[in-house]
Amino acid sequence: MRYIYRALAMLVMLGALVLVGYAYIGNLNPVQHQVEQPVKLNVD
Numbered sequence: 001m002r003y004i005y006r007a008l009a010m011l012v013m014l015g016a017l018v019l020v021g022y023a024y025i026g027n028l029n030p031v032q033h034q035v036e037q038p039v040k041l042n043v044d
Helices: 002-026
Strands: none
Touching: none
16 A cells, blocks of 8 residues: 555656646747748639
């Protein structure tokens, strides 16, 4: 039973670390730039 509690505690700690890491990485914004490309329409 002791090993189950230990494994559960490790999973909780690992989840907390993953959550903190995701919070830091989630704040990064991608570089954005406008793309203009002409479109040729064959309308008769």
